Amino acid sequence: MAQAMAARIDATTQVPVAQGPAEAEDGDRQFVTALARGLQVLRAFRDAAEMLGNREIAARTGLPKPTVSRLTHTLLSLGYLVHDPEGERYGLGPAVLALSSAFLRQNSFPQMVKPFLQDLATAVQAHVALGLLDGLSSVYVQLWRGQGQRIVLSSEVGFHLPLARSAIGMATLASLDEAERVALLARLRRDGADAARLDHNYRRCADEITRHGFCVGIGIWHQDINAVAAPLHAPGGRGSFAVNISGPAFLLTEEVLRRDTGPKLMETIERMRSLGIVD
Known part of the structure; x- marks a missing residue:
């Protein structure tokens, strides 16, 4: 029950992520699959503090691990991802925050x-x-x-x-x-x-x-x-x-x-x- 100190309930493990098609639907010739896959990688993160490896991202998105490796490398170079000191796990980068701030301003x-x-x-x-x-x-x-x-x-x-x-x-x-x-x-x-x-x-x-x-x-x-x-x-x-x-x-x-x-x-x-x- 509630105590004088704050209690914390962790329920984030139940949240599905990385939804949406990564491939063109109905033969849409304007659909850019590579872009959609990159966005899938970003959507794999449940919150700003989470750190994921390529294997975990591949499991959440359903994308092949070699594809994920190329995407995380590109997103890291552009500032949409950051990596831990060992360089094996990734988190959301400052460029994502800039996008969210722009959304709230607009x-x-x-x-x-x-x-x-x-x-x-x-x-x-x-x-x-x-x-x-x-x-x-x-x-x-x-x-x-x-x-x-x-x-x-x-x-x-x-x-x-x-x-x-x-x-x-x-x-x-x-x-x-x-x-x-x-x-x-x-x-x-x-x-x-x-x-x-x-x-x-x-x-x-x-x-x-x-x-x-x-x-x-x-x-x-x-x-x-x-x-x-x-x-x-x-x-x-x-x-x-x-x-x-x-x-x-x-x-x-x-x-x-x-x-x-x-x-x-x-x-x-x-x-x-x-x-x-x-x-």
């Missing part, structure tokens, strides 16, 4: 919602994350922890949660127009998602969002972590965002999520909507 929406979601994190004493659709995942573009929060999850900005197996993924799917959603659900099934489980979870969550504005995920991503999530519509349709509140299952029980956490999330969204920050 997209002001995460900064606009920041004070509201920080207040929400403190009110519920849990993690609050703003996620953006990225391939078959929702990637955290901002993350807030409650001031004084004692239980710390090991997720950070850049963390990916699978659409098929997370509350934020279900909320993201519910935010899409029908054609885009149908296509993405079909792609998830092709990628290996359990079709029956995916369809059941989506129907339930979509119904909850229709009725309450939010959906609840009880251990659907990790057995020890529960969450509540809701779509968040940026003005002008600038990306498919959703917001997620997550925490240990023994604290964020289903009753707490439905009675307290979910309604507080909706109050925050309504406050932002009244100010024109969200649609």
Whole structure:
């Protein structure tokens, strides 16, 4: 249980990475396979502090190890990767940070919602994350922890949660127009998602969002972590965002999520909507 000192729950081992095709689809002559493979290598890293060897990157991406070796050498030369003192393992480099900073400068929406979601994190004493659709995942573009929060999850900005197996993924799917959603659900099934489980979870969550504005995920991503999530519509349709509140299952029980956490999330969204920050 929660102690006076901070506790940490590590659930990152469950996160799939490096999604998306590395080969041209439907005979697309404009598709640059080498570029796609390089981006796959970057997407293999779960967070900025992780260090991986070529063998691990090859396992995560499905690319041949000789191909990975050439790609990591090129990305290292360009500053997108750095290596450890022994030169055997790689981490994300400063050039990646420059790209992410440029994204945040060009997209002001995460900064606009920041004070509201920080207040929400403190009110519920849990993690609050703003996620953006990225391939078959929702990637955290901002993350807030409650001031004084004692239980710390090991997720950070850049963390990916699978659409098929997370509350934020279900909320993201519910935010899409029908054609885009149908296509993405079909792609998830092709990628290996359990079709029956995916369809059941989506129907339930979509119904909850229709009725309450939010959906609840009880251990659907990790057995020890529960969450509540809701779509968040940026003005002008600038990306498919959703917001997620997550925490240990023994604290964020289903009753707490439905009675307290979910309604507080909706109050925050309504406050932002009244100010024109969200649609």
